[in-house]
Amino acid sequence: MVYPWIEQTGCCELVLKSLSSSVVNWEQVGVVRKAERPEEANLLIIGGWINPEQAQNLKEVYDRMLKEKLVIAVGSCALSAAAFANDENCVAAKEILPVHYFVPGCPPRWDDILKGISAISKIGMQNKTVRDILNDSGNDHVF
Amino acid sequence: MSIVKRPDIKSSWYVTSIVKGMALTFRNMIYNIFHKDEMPTVNYPEEKYEYGPRFKGSHILTVKKDGSIRCTACMLCATNCPADCISITAAEHDDPEVEKFPISYEIDTLRCVYCGFCEEACPVDAVRMGPEWQQPGLNGSSFVHDIQHLTRRPNLKGGYLSILDEEERHNSGI
Numbered sequence: 214m215v216y217p218w219i220e221q222t223g224c225c226e227l228v229l230k231s232l233s234s235s236v237v238n239w240e241q242v243g244v245v246r247k248a249e250r251p252e253e254a255n256l257l258i259i260g261g262w263i264n265p266e267q268a269q270n271l272k273e274v275y276d277r278m279l280k281e282k283l284v285i286a287v288g289s290c291a292l293s294a295a296a297f298a299n300d301e302n303c304v305a306a307k308e309i310l311p312v313h314y315f316v317p318g319c320p321p322r323w324d325d326i327l328k329g330i331s332a333i334s335k336i337g338m339q340n341k342t343v344r345d346i347l348n349d350s351g352n353d354h355v356f
Numbered sequence: 357m358s359i360v361k362r363p364d365i366k367s368s369w370y371v372t373s374i375v376k377g378m379a380l381t382f383r384n385m386i387y388n389i390f391h392k393d394e395m396p397t398v399n400y401p402e403e404k405y406e407y408g409p410r411f412k413g414s415h416i417l418t419v420k421k422d423g424s425i426r427c428t429a430c431m432l433c434a435t436n437c438p439a440d441c442i443s444i445t446a447a448e449h450d451d452p453e454v455e456k457f458p459i460s461y462e463i464d465t466l467r468c469v470y471c472g473f474c475e476e477a478c479p480v481d482a483v484r485m486g487p488e489w490q491q492p493g494l495n496g497s498s499f500v501h502d503i504q505h506l507t508r509r510p511n512l513k514g515g516y517l518s519i520l521d522e523e524e525r526h527n528s529g530i
Contacts (some may be wrong), residue, residue, distance in 0.1 A: 241401055292466045295439040315499065316492040319469035325492045327400055332494065 214245050215283065215334045218254035220271060223261030225288040228320045232327070242327050243334025255279040256333065260287040260320075262297065263304045275310055285329050286312045289319045412472055412485035415463055417506040418518035425507060426518040427482040429458040433474035441467035442474060461506065465490050465499045481518050486511075 221229045233239075233247070248254035251274045263271065275282060286306040289295035292315055297303035306312050314329045366372070388395055398405050407413075418426045429446035447459035470490075474483045488511055493499065507515055 237400070241399075289439070289467065289469045293464075295441070295467045295469050298440065298467070311495075313495050314492065315466060315495065317465045317468065317490045317499065319471075321492070322405075322489055324400055324405055325489065329492050331401065 215243055215256040215330065216246065216248045216254045216279070217244060217256040217258050217330070218248045218251050218274065218278070219258045219260070220267075220274065221258075221260040222263070222267070223288070223290060225260030225291070225320045228323060228326070229258070229260045229287065232323055237323070237327065239330075242331035244330060251277040253279070255281050256283045256285065256330070257310075258285045258287060258326075258330075259291045259306050259310075262290040262294070263306060263309075264302060265304060268304045268309050271306075272309060283314075283333050284310050284312045285314045285316065285326075285333060287316045287321060287326055287329075289317060292317060295319070407487065407489065409487050411487045411489070412470060412475075413489040414465070414486055415468075415474070415501070415506055416484045416486040416512065416516045417461065417503065418482055418484060419507055419515040420518060423515065425458065425461075425482070425503065426480060427458050427461060428454075428480060429456045430479070432477045432479065433483055436473045436477040438471060438473065439467045439469050441465070458503070461503050463501050463506065465501060484516065486516075 219229055219233070239247070255278060257271075257275060257278060259271065275284075284306070286292050290297065290303065291306045293307070294300075294303040294305045298305075314333050316325050316329045318325060420426055427444075429444055431444055431446075434440075434442040434444050441464040443460075443462045443464075444458050445460045446456040449455070449457050468490075470485070472485055475485050
Protein backbone atom coordinates (compact mmCIF):
# COMPACT_ATOMS: atom_id res chain seq x y z
CA MET A 214 0.00 0.00 0.00
CA VAL A 215 1.63 3.21 -1.12
CA TYR A 216 0.57 6.80 -1.58
CA PRO A 217 2.81 8.17 -4.35
CA TRP A 218 3.87 11.75 -4.84
CA ILE A 219 5.28 12.31 -8.33
CA GLU A 220 8.02 14.81 -9.23
CA GLN A 221 8.45 14.83 -13.01
CA THR A 222 10.51 16.77 -15.53
CA GLY A 223 11.82 16.31 -19.05
CA CYS A 224 10.72 13.44 -21.27
CA CYS A 225 10.07 11.06 -18.37
CA GLU A 226 7.22 13.46 -17.60
CA LEU A 227 5.45 12.24 -20.75
CA VAL A 228 5.70 8.60 -19.68
CA LEU A 229 4.61 9.33 -16.10
CA LYS A 230 1.72 11.48 -17.29
CA SER A 231 0.52 8.78 -19.66
CA LEU A 232 0.74 6.40 -16.69
CA SER A 233 -1.45 8.63 -14.56
CA SER A 234 -4.26 8.56 -17.12
CA SER A 235 -7.24 6.31 -16.59
CA VAL A 236 -5.89 3.63 -18.93
CA VAL A 237 -3.66 2.10 -16.25
CA ASN A 238 -5.22 0.71 -13.09
CA TRP A 239 -2.89 1.79 -10.26
CA GLU A 240 -4.77 -0.21 -7.64
CA GLN A 241 -3.56 -3.41 -9.24
CA VAL A 242 0.04 -2.59 -8.33
CA GLY A 243 -0.65 -1.56 -4.72
CA VAL A 244 -1.41 2.16 -4.96
CA VAL A 245 -4.36 3.17 -2.78
CA ARG A 246 -4.62 6.61 -4.32
CA LYS A 247 -2.33 9.40 -5.39
CA ALA A 248 -1.38 11.90 -2.67
CA GLU A 249 -2.58 15.45 -3.08
CA ARG A 250 0.07 16.84 -0.74
CA PRO A 251 3.54 15.54 0.22
CA GLU A 252 2.32 15.13 3.81
CA GLU A 253 0.04 12.27 2.75
CA ALA A 254 2.61 10.48 0.61
CA ASN A 255 4.97 7.68 1.59
CA LEU A 256 6.40 7.05 -1.89
CA LEU A 257 8.32 9.62 -3.94
CA ILE A 258 8.64 8.97 -7.68
CA ILE A 259 11.38 11.08 -9.27
CA GLY A 260 11.38 11.21 -13.07
CA GLY A 261 13.66 13.23 -15.31
CA TRP A 262 16.57 15.58 -14.74
CA ILE A 263 17.13 17.40 -11.41
CA ASN A 264 18.38 20.98 -11.11
CA PRO A 265 20.30 22.17 -8.04
CA GLU A 266 17.25 24.32 -7.27
CA GLN A 267 14.96 21.37 -7.77
CA ALA A 268 17.20 19.23 -5.57
CA GLN A 269 16.44 21.56 -2.67
CA ASN A 270 12.71 21.28 -3.39
CA LEU A 271 13.03 17.49 -3.46
CA LYS A 272 14.74 17.52 -0.05
CA GLU A 273 11.89 19.63 1.36
CA VAL A 274 9.31 17.25 -0.12
CA TYR A 275 11.23 14.29 1.34
CA ASP A 276 11.21 15.86 4.80
CA ARG A 277 7.48 16.50 4.64
CA MET A 278 6.62 12.93 3.69
CA LEU A 279 5.27 10.17 5.97
CA LYS A 280 7.54 8.08 8.19
CA GLU A 281 8.28 5.16 5.93
CA LYS A 282 9.90 7.10 3.11
CA LEU A 283 10.32 5.18 -0.13
CA VAL A 284 11.93 6.60 -3.28
CA ILE A 285 11.81 5.37 -6.89
CA ALA A 286 14.13 6.96 -9.46
CA VAL A 287 12.87 6.78 -13.06
CA GLY A 288 15.06 7.35 -16.11
CA SER A 289 18.77 7.68 -16.70
CA CYS A 290 18.97 11.39 -15.74
CA ALA A 291 17.52 10.78 -12.29
CA LEU A 292 19.54 7.61 -11.78
CA SER A 293 23.02 8.94 -12.49
CA ALA A 294 22.73 12.18 -14.52
CA ALA A 295 23.73 10.04 -17.50
CA ALA A 296 24.70 12.29 -20.39
CA PHE A 297 24.95 15.40 -18.17
CA ALA A 298 27.31 13.90 -15.57
CA ASN A 299 29.99 16.51 -16.33
CA ASP A 300 27.44 19.34 -16.12
CA GLU A 301 27.02 21.03 -12.76
CA ASN A 302 23.37 21.81 -13.46
CA CYS A 303 22.24 18.17 -13.37
CA VAL A 304 22.31 16.19 -10.11
CA ALA A 305 21.74 12.46 -9.64
CA ALA A 306 18.95 11.43 -7.29
CA LYS A 307 21.13 9.05 -5.29
CA GLU A 308 23.44 11.92 -4.35
CA ILE A 309 20.64 13.79 -2.54
CA LEU A 310 18.23 11.08 -1.33
CA PRO A 311 18.39 7.36 -0.45
CA VAL A 312 16.88 5.62 -3.50
CA HIS A 313 15.23 2.21 -3.03
CA TYR A 314 14.37 1.23 -6.59
CA PHE A 315 16.01 2.01 -9.93
CA VAL A 316 14.15 1.97 -13.25
CA PRO A 317 16.73 2.31 -16.06
CA GLY A 318 15.82 3.50 -19.55
CA CYS A 319 15.67 6.74 -21.49
CA PRO A 320 12.73 7.03 -21.02
CA PRO A 321 11.75 3.68 -19.45
CA ARG A 322 8.76 1.62 -20.53
CA TRP A 323 5.51 2.04 -18.65
CA ASP A 324 5.46 -1.61 -17.53
CA ASP A 325 8.89 -1.22 -15.89
CA ILE A 326 7.64 1.69 -13.78
CA LEU A 327 4.57 -0.33 -12.75
CA LYS A 328 6.85 -3.24 -11.86
CA GLY A 329 8.87 -0.91 -9.63
CA ILE A 330 5.79 0.42 -7.85
CA SER A 331 4.42 -3.08 -7.25
CA ALA A 332 7.79 -4.28 -5.91
CA ILE A 333 8.17 -1.32 -3.56
CA SER A 334 4.58 -1.55 -2.31
CA LYS A 335 5.42 -5.01 -0.93
CA ILE A 336 8.29 -3.51 1.11
CA GLY A 337 6.42 -0.61 2.60
CA MET A 338 3.40 -0.74 4.90
CA GLN A 339 3.30 -4.50 5.29
CA ASN A 340 1.23 -4.76 8.46
CA LYS A 341 -0.56 -1.45 8.34
CA THR A 342 -4.10 -0.53 7.43
CA VAL A 343 -5.24 2.65 5.78
CA ARG A 344 -6.38 3.95 9.16
CA ASP A 345 -2.86 3.46 10.62
CA ILE A 346 -1.32 5.45 7.80
CA LEU A 347 -3.81 8.25 8.33
CA ASN A 348 -3.10 8.30 12.08
CA ASP A 349 0.62 8.57 11.33
CA SER A 350 0.01 11.53 9.08
CA GLY A 351 -2.07 13.30 11.74
CA ASN A 352 -4.80 14.17 9.26
CA ASP A 353 -8.14 12.53 9.97
CA HIS A 354 -10.04 14.65 7.51
CA VAL A 355 -8.24 13.27 4.47
CA PHE A 356 -10.95 10.90 3.27
CA MET B 357 -36.91 41.63 -37.65
CA SER B 358 -35.86 38.01 -37.47
CA ILE B 359 -37.95 35.23 -36.10
CA VAL B 360 -36.21 32.67 -33.94
CA LYS B 361 -37.53 29.19 -34.57
CA ARG B 362 -37.93 26.96 -31.58
CA PRO B 363 -36.58 23.40 -32.06
CA ASP B 364 -39.10 20.71 -32.83
CA ILE B 365 -40.24 18.17 -30.33
CA LYS B 366 -38.24 15.54 -32.21
CA SER B 367 -34.91 17.30 -31.73
CA SER B 368 -35.60 18.39 -28.15
CA TRP B 369 -36.67 14.88 -27.16
CA TYR B 370 -33.45 13.30 -25.83
CA VAL B 371 -34.50 9.64 -25.74
CA THR B 372 -33.61 9.06 -29.39
CA SER B 373 -30.05 10.32 -28.97
CA ILE B 374 -29.63 8.31 -25.77
CA VAL B 375 -30.76 5.18 -27.60
CA LYS B 376 -28.33 5.97 -30.44
CA GLY B 377 -25.41 6.37 -28.05
CA MET B 378 -26.21 3.24 -26.08
CA ALA B 379 -26.51 1.29 -29.34
CA LEU B 380 -22.96 2.36 -30.23
CA THR B 381 -21.54 1.32 -26.85
CA PHE B 382 -23.33 -2.03 -26.84
CA ARG B 383 -22.21 -2.70 -30.42
CA ASN B 384 -18.59 -2.05 -29.39
CA MET B 385 -18.98 -4.14 -26.24
CA ILE B 386 -20.34 -7.17 -28.10
CA TYR B 387 -17.68 -6.76 -30.80
CA ASN B 388 -14.93 -6.72 -28.15
CA ILE B 389 -16.28 -9.83 -26.46
CA PHE B 390 -15.98 -11.85 -29.66
CA HIS B 391 -12.72 -10.23 -30.87
CA LYS B 392 -10.51 -10.27 -27.78
CA ASP B 393 -7.24 -10.30 -29.74
CA GLU B 394 -7.93 -6.93 -31.36
CA MET B 395 -8.36 -5.08 -28.05
CA PRO B 396 -5.58 -2.49 -27.46
CA THR B 397 -5.67 -2.49 -23.65
CA VAL B 398 -3.36 -4.69 -21.54
CA ASN B 399 -4.12 -5.98 -18.04
CA TYR B 400 -0.56 -5.39 -16.89
CA PRO B 401 0.49 -7.85 -14.17
CA GLU B 402 -1.36 -10.77 -15.77
CA GLU B 403 -0.51 -10.01 -19.39
CA LYS B 404 2.81 -8.69 -20.66
CA TYR B 405 3.18 -6.34 -23.62
CA GLU B 406 5.36 -7.91 -26.31
CA TYR B 407 7.78 -5.66 -28.14
CA GLY B 408 8.86 -6.33 -31.70
CA PRO B 409 12.04 -8.12 -32.82
CA ARG B 410 13.66 -4.83 -33.96
CA PHE B 411 13.29 -3.26 -30.50
CA LYS B 412 16.51 -1.63 -29.24
CA GLY B 413 16.92 -2.85 -25.67
CA SER B 414 19.77 -4.19 -23.57
CA HIS B 415 23.19 -4.85 -25.08
CA ILE B 416 24.53 -8.05 -26.62
CA LEU B 417 28.18 -8.93 -27.32
CA THR B 418 28.22 -11.19 -30.38
CA VAL B 419 30.45 -14.27 -30.67
CA LYS B 420 32.36 -15.94 -33.49
CA LYS B 421 31.63 -19.43 -34.78
CA ASP B 422 34.16 -20.99 -32.42
CA GLY B 423 32.52 -19.29 -29.43
CA SER B 424 35.04 -16.56 -28.62
CA ILE B 425 34.06 -12.87 -28.40
CA ARG B 426 33.90 -10.87 -31.62
CA CYS B 427 35.05 -7.63 -29.95
CA THR B 428 38.59 -6.46 -30.77
CA ALA B 429 38.83 -3.80 -28.01
CA CYS B 430 39.20 -0.90 -30.46
CA MET B 431 37.50 1.47 -27.94
CA LEU B 432 35.33 3.13 -30.61
CA CYS B 433 32.10 2.42 -28.70
CA ALA B 434 33.55 3.74 -25.44
CA THR B 435 34.70 6.91 -27.22
CA ASN B 436 31.40 7.45 -28.96
CA CYS B 437 29.27 6.85 -25.86
CA PRO B 438 27.67 10.16 -24.75
CA ALA B 439 27.15 8.94 -21.18
CA ASP B 440 30.57 7.24 -20.65
CA CYS B 441 28.90 4.03 -19.56
CA ILE B 442 31.22 1.55 -21.36
CA SER B 443 34.57 0.67 -19.79
CA ILE B 444 36.91 -1.71 -21.64
CA THR B 445 40.24 -3.19 -20.55
CA ALA B 446 42.29 -4.63 -23.42
CA ALA B 447 44.78 -7.46 -23.10
CA GLU B 448 47.39 -9.12 -25.29
CA HIS B 449 46.33 -12.24 -27.15
CA ASP B 450 48.32 -15.48 -27.34
CA ASP B 451 47.87 -15.64 -31.10
CA PRO B 452 50.44 -13.26 -32.76
CA GLU B 453 48.04 -12.42 -35.63
CA VAL B 454 45.40 -11.05 -33.25
CA GLU B 455 46.30 -7.63 -31.88
CA LYS B 456 44.28 -7.50 -28.63
CA PHE B 457 41.05 -8.68 -27.03
CA PRO B 458 38.87 -7.31 -24.19
CA ILE B 459 39.66 -8.94 -20.85
CA SER B 460 36.81 -6.98 -19.25
CA TYR B 461 33.90 -5.21 -20.93
CA GLU B 462 31.49 -3.53 -18.54
CA ILE B 463 28.32 -1.56 -19.28
CA ASP B 464 26.78 0.53 -16.50
CA THR B 465 23.07 0.35 -17.28
CA LEU B 466 22.25 3.08 -14.78
CA ARG B 467 24.15 5.53 -17.00
CA CYS B 468 23.19 4.12 -20.41
CA VAL B 469 20.67 6.16 -22.40
CA TYR B 470 20.02 3.42 -25.02
CA CYS B 471 20.88 5.74 -27.92
CA GLY B 472 22.49 3.00 -30.05
CA PHE B 473 25.66 4.97 -30.84
CA CYS B 474 27.87 2.05 -29.74
CA GLU B 475 26.09 -0.20 -32.21
CA GLU B 476 26.59 2.38 -34.97
CA ALA B 477 30.26 2.96 -34.17
CA CYS B 478 31.28 -0.69 -34.04
CA PRO B 479 33.20 -1.66 -37.24
CA VAL B 480 33.07 -5.43 -36.67
CA ASP B 481 29.44 -5.96 -35.58
CA ALA B 482 30.43 -6.87 -32.01
CA VAL B 483 27.88 -4.84 -30.01
CA ARG B 484 24.18 -4.99 -30.70
CA MET B 485 21.03 -3.79 -29.01
CA GLY B 486 18.95 -6.83 -28.19
CA PRO B 487 15.17 -7.16 -28.30
CA GLU B 488 14.60 -7.58 -24.54
CA TRP B 489 14.42 -4.61 -22.21
CA GLN B 490 16.72 -3.82 -19.31
CA GLN B 491 15.30 -5.10 -16.03
CA PRO B 492 14.66 -2.63 -13.18
CA GLY B 493 15.81 -3.63 -9.72
CA LEU B 494 16.13 -2.80 -6.05
CA ASN B 495 19.03 -0.79 -4.70
CA GLY B 496 21.97 -3.14 -4.33
CA SER B 497 21.21 -5.45 -7.25
CA SER B 498 23.81 -5.54 -10.02
CA PHE B 499 23.38 -2.96 -12.75
CA VAL B 500 26.97 -3.16 -14.07
CA HIS B 501 27.03 -6.03 -16.57
CA ASP B 502 30.21 -7.90 -17.40
CA ILE B 503 31.21 -10.07 -20.39
CA GLN B 504 29.59 -13.21 -18.98
CA HIS B 505 26.18 -11.50 -18.76
CA LEU B 506 26.50 -9.69 -22.09
CA THR B 507 27.45 -12.77 -24.15
CA ARG B 508 25.87 -15.75 -22.42
CA ARG B 509 22.86 -14.66 -20.41
CA PRO B 510 20.07 -17.28 -20.45
CA ASN B 511 17.84 -15.28 -22.81
CA LEU B 512 20.43 -15.50 -25.60
CA LYS B 513 20.53 -19.33 -25.55
CA GLY B 514 24.30 -19.75 -25.84
CA GLY B 515 25.55 -16.68 -27.67
CA TYR B 516 24.45 -14.46 -30.54
CA LEU B 517 26.39 -15.22 -33.76
CA SER B 518 28.07 -12.29 -35.51
CA ILE B 519 27.39 -11.72 -39.21
CA LEU B 520 31.00 -11.14 -40.16
CA ASP B 521 33.49 -13.98 -39.78
CA GLU B 522 37.23 -13.32 -39.60
CA GLU B 523 38.03 -14.59 -43.12
CA GLU B 524 35.05 -12.90 -44.74
CA ARG B 525 36.08 -9.64 -43.13
CA HIS B 526 39.66 -9.90 -44.51
CA ASN B 527 38.43 -10.88 -47.96
CA SER B 528 36.03 -7.96 -48.21
CA GLY B 529 38.72 -5.59 -46.97
CA ILE B 530 36.98 -4.11 -43.95
